[in-house]
Amino acid sequence: MNTAFDVIVLGGGAAGLFCAAIAGQRGRRVLVLERSEKVGKKILISGGGRCNFTNIDAGPANYLSANQHFAKSALSRYTARNFLDLVEKHDIAWHEKTLGQLFCDGSARQIVDMLLDECAAGPGEVVIRCREDITSVSHDIGGFVVETPHGTFTSRQCVIATGGPSIPKMGATDFAYHLARQFGLKVVEPRPALVPLTLGGEEVLFRELSGVSADVQATAGKTRFREAALFTHRGLSGPAILQVSSYWQHGEPVAIDFFPERSAGWLLEAKRGTPSLRLRNLLRDALPARLAEVLADNLGVEGDLGNAPDKALRQAEERLFRWQFHPNGTEGFAKAEVTAGGISTAELSSKTMEAKSVPGLYVIGEAVDVTGWLGGYNFQWAWASAHAAGQAL
Numbered sequence: 001m002n003t004a005f006d007v008i009v010l011g012g013g014a015a016g017l018f019c020a021a022i023a024g025q026r027g028r029r030v031l032v033l034e035r036s037e038k039v040g041k042k043i044l045i046s047g048g049g050r051c052n053f054t055n056i057d058a059g060p061a062n063y064l065s066a067n068q069h070f071a072k073s074a075l076s077r078y079t080a081r082n083f084l085d086l087v088e089k090h091d092i093a094w095h096e097k098t099l100g101q102l103f104c105d106g107s108a109r110q111i112v113d114m115l116l117d118e119c120a121a122g123p124g125e126v127v128i129r130c131r132e133d134i135t136s137v138s139h140d141i142g143g144f145v146v147e148t149p150h151g152t153f154t155s156r157q158c159v160i161a162t163g164g165p166s167i168p169k170m171g172a173t174d175f176a177y178h179l180a181r182q183f184g185l186k187v188v189e190p191r192p193a194l195v196p197l198t199l200g201g202e203e204v205l206f207r208e209l210s211g212v213s214a215d216v217q218a219t220a221g222k223t224r225f226r227e228a229a230l231f232t233h234r235g236l237s238g239p240a241i242l243q244v245s246s247y248w249q250h251g252e253p254v255a256i257d258f259f260p261e262r263s264a265g266w267l268l269e270a271k272r273g274t275p276s277l278r279l280r281n282l283l284r285d286a287l288p289a290r291l292a293e294v295l296a297d298n299l300g301v302e303g304d305l306g307n308a309p310d311k312a313l314r315q316a317e318e319r320l321f322r323w324q325f326h327p328n329g330t331e332g333f334a335k336a337e338v339t340a341g342g343i344s345t346a347e348l349s350s351k352t353m354e355a356k357s358v359p360g361l362y363v364i365g366e367a368v369d370v371t372g373w374l375g376g377y378n379f380q381w382a383w384a385s386a387h388a389a390g391q392a393l
């Protein structure tokens, strides 16, 4: 095999495959090096096997980054609608599940197959090599030299698409950050995101609710999400919690509103309307029974509502609107759907994803300090950043 390429893409995940396809269609000779035995492993398990491949409402506001503006350019030049057009061109049936989240009707495998078909479309050539754990990347005036245990490959341009370290047992690595540092690029401290939170201390009693879920509004700092929360044997999970976990800072509380539909004063109204009802029973009517019991045990309002002082009911209502949990940590990279932080956007062109200080070196996908909400936003960033780089290669 001729080991000289126009472009070497490091990592055959969502971003790497899509970038390789675009460069191949622009006539480039591209090599994709992937350490796992197959490409697109995270795509295959995503969305419960149906891949939540984009979110039709994806926009810059749905992403975290040290620079909120960075993602704007790529996201506006390759939109969710653009990716959906590609999905439809490949006759992949899809549906909107909720909140703009688009899933395959069938299997996530269809998305990987679509990317491989796009890679094979030509007129350029895309060579994909799996089981290639990259050991070193060096750079001189002539371009890049990439080594694996099986060979040495050279190229004019090189794309870092090795993702982030979330779920290492699937082959995820922090290789992108090592490379970044080697090339003198700053890295924003990586941290687990879209990750369950753990409870300890007095809050361990909530772990007994493992398996119970409720529709809530969860708030961390100034950011709130209205979705389901799930109690687990280690703490808190479910979409609302995963979403706020990306914004949560150690030491801060997470506030849960168990009655997001109700307005202030509803408990006093209940006292007037049904004075013989007990708070415990009122909560049982509105929430899962086990959850209602634990909340009632902690509110300290016993007896009929009619006999409870207004002040005590106002305080109970306030707690139900803003129940303060104090997570003692997260379940870490082992359980994090994505990694927040990553290669600093200050180092990259927002138009092409090329490193400003290393011409010919590009960074795309999760390796970059751009992290999406839960719900198809992370794949949309993978597609959009891959497209931005692919157009420039």
Ligand code: FDA
Residues within 6 Å of the ligand: 010, 011, 012, 013, 014, 015, 016, 033, 034, 035, 036, 039, 040, 041, 042, 043, 045, 046, 047, 048, 051, 052, 053, 054, 132, 133, 134, 161, 162, 163, 164, 166, 167, 170, 171, 172, 173, 175, 336, 337, 338, 364, 365, 366, 367, 375, 376, 377, 378, 379, 380, 382
């Ligand atoms: P990705 O992780 O896809 O690819 C990186 C590739 O580089 C991997 O194949 C890896 O093996 C390879 N690699 C790493 N180090 C290497 C080395 N040293 N040498 C060679 N290769 C190396 N998002 C979403 O929008 N909708 C969803 O439904 C889901 N669902 C979901 C479920 C689960 C369980 C997880 C863990 C994640 C999701 N995500 C998601 C997030 C989504 O999977 C993620 O954001 C994208 O896959 C990121 O794409 P990248 O190509 O950047 O990294």
